[in-house]
Amino acid sequence: MDTFDYIILGAGSAGCVLANRLSENPNNKVLLIEAGGKDTYPWIHIPVGYYKTMHNPKTDWCYKTEPDETMEGVSIPYPRGKTLGGSSSINGLLYIRGQEEDYNVWRQLGNTGWGWNNVLPYFIKAENQERGENEFHGVGGPLSVSDIRVKLPILDVFRNAAKEAGIPSVNDFNTGDNFGCGYFQVTEKNGLRCSTAVGYLNPVKHRKNLKIETNCHVEKINFEGKKAVSVSFWKKDKSFTVKSNKEIILSAGSIGSTQLLQVSGIGEASKLKQLGIDVINDLVGVGKNLQDHLMFRPVYRVKNIKTLNKKINSIFGKLMIGMEYVFLRKGPMTMGASQLCAFAKSDSSRATPNLQFHVQPISLDKLGASDLHDFDAFTPTVANIRPTSKGExxxxxxxxxxxxxxxxxxxxxxxxxxxxxxxxxxxxxxxMETEEFKKYEPEEHRPGIHLQDDEELVKASSHFAQTIFHPVGTCKMGNDENSVVNDQLKVHGIENLRVIDASIMPNITSGNTNAPTIMIAEKGADMILGK
Incomplete structure (x- = not known):
């Protein structure tokens, strides 16, 4: 099978969705190419296993950002999934769609068919919601969405304190208006991770018209004039070329899709020529418009209430946590990256929330470190979900x-x-200022209550800031000079080539980006199939 109708580059959050939907018709011959391996590493499937899969070259590309002078020269590790399921196999499992306004702005920018009412049916189609079906949620879809399976009193304390501070308690963040504080839902089923490889690919991987190639690194896309016709890739250091009868689809993510366009000759011509690359189409927007959510990680010590620090630090505590998971599929091993969420406004002039809190009942000096603090503390991380800074x-x-x-x-x-x-x-x-927390004698471990000036706060906090791993926007959807694809996700000026992943977002969504990426793939599949 060296000629296919559809060739999908990247088996991540979007690619697995496309492989499933495009191969539903047995007359479509589909090839899915993934540079990583199969998702057989056991820690992929245990929810808290992201501690073992991130920064692990078996499952993570282990990128690093360039030192950032706007953040005290800090360079940040930048995990991206390198396995079937891509980043949905190593992410924090948090299911957030974003705000209604996010998508309405996409539509207002000239992207017909991308308003909230247009995309909501695709969120619903994808979903297998544990709570059942209603006007905002679906059941029977490939992506399992569940309530969290661990509850800790410190989280309820924060929720009550947030209410005292003017942030109401809510039960569902995914109806288009996410203002409030409540518990995350996670992409799990029965206490196990539901990546797109698990939800979308595993049930259909034996279809005769679907071929899945792992450990194959795409070299480039090949063209006849302005028409994408084939893909060259390496497998065990040997180069192979496969042809496409219909379309080639880039689903390698905001980093991978950008890179493959550039090495294939689509991008800013002057930069490509410097590297000896033949220019197929001069699209200056390729790689630009990079947006992400940066989170700050303050830590607060507490008394008279337990967090998970001491339990996780003790051998006996670890044993009890392990047994709870093995026998009940509950407890800390089912945890996503955070348990409690809050969306709020940084000031009253904002029309909709522009801050997101990820509240974790643990604390540590550095994300990814193995040792938690030896005192009870928690981490109410906070991120600007409507950033105006852009990278490339x-x-x-x-x-x-x-x-x-x-x-x-x-x-x-x-x-x-x-x-x-x-x-x-x-x-x-x-x-520090609510009655709810007073009895627990909170103390600001970092950045430190002595820091009062805005710039002092930001500079000190930059040293323990982290990305929430939401890179988007580098193959922007739109019609302006910096856009890369149109509202049908077709690359401008090129035939038979689309980009379908998080890189097409004109603006980043207000929250975690995995659910929107899956929605984009569901909608993109229907576009390809003419539905």
Whole structure:
């Protein structure tokens, strides 16, 4: 099978969806190419296993951002999934769609068919909602969405304190208006991760018209004039070329799809020529418009209430946690990256929430470190979910195996620096100034209550800031000079080539980006099939 109707590059959050939907018709011959391996590593499927899969070269590309002068010269590890399921196999499992306004703005930018009412049916189609079906949620879809299976009193305390500070308690963040505080839902089924490989690919992987190739690194897309006709890839250092009768679809994510367009000759012509790449189409927007959510990680010590720090640090505690998971499929091993969520406004002038809290009942010096603090503390991380800073991705070589440069430019606008400071102040207000927390004698372990000036707060907090791993926007959907695809997700000026993944977002969604990426793939599949 060296000729296919559809060739999908990347088996991640979007690629697995496309493989499922495009191969439903047995007359469509579909090839799915993934640079990573099969998702057989056991920690992929245990929810808390992201601690073992992130920063692990078996399952993570282990990118790093360029040092960022807007963040005290900090360079941040940048995990991206390198396995079937892509980042949905190593992410924090949090299911958030974003706000109604996010998608209405996409539509207002000229992207017909991308308003909230247009995309909601695709969120519903994808979903197998544990709580059942209603006007906003679906059952029977490939993606299992469940309530969390661990409850800790410290989280309820924060929720009550947030209410005291003017943030109402809510039960569902996914109806288009996410203002409030409540518990996350997670992409799990019976206490196990539901990646897109599990939900979309596993049930159909034996279809005769679907071929899945793993450990195959795409070299480039080949063209006849302006028409994409074939894909070259390496497998065990041998080069192979496969042809497409209909379409080639890039679903390698905001980093991978950008890189493959650039090495294939689509991008800013002057940059490509410097690397000896023949220019197929001069699209200056490829790699630009990079957006992400940067989170600050303040830590608060508490008394008279338990967090998970001491339990996880003790051998006996670990044993009890393990037994709870093995026998009940409950407890800390079922945890997503955070348990409690809050959406709020950094100031009253904002029409909709622009801050997101991810509240974790643990604390540590550095994300990814193995040792938690030896005292009871928790981490109410806070992120600007409407950032105005934008970065870019640029290749450094015509060889797609060489990592590109990822320059984020976090906090490069004054608005983003102000929102960061306001977010840290709101966390401080909820914990340090509410009656709800008084009995627990909270103490600001970091950044430190002595820091009062906005710039002091932001600079000190930059040293323990982290991305929430939401890179989007580098193959922007639109019609302006910096856009890469149109509202049908077709690459401008090129035949038979689409990009379908998070990179097409004109603006980042207000929250975690995995659910929107799956929605994009569901909608993109219908576009390809003419539905």
């Amino acid at each position: 991705i640029n290749i450094t070589s015509k060889d797609s195996r060489e990592y590109p440069k990822i320059k984020m430019n976090y906090l490069s606008t004054q608005d983003d620096r102000k929102v960061a400071a306001d977010g840290l102040r709101l966390a401080r207000k909820i914990v």
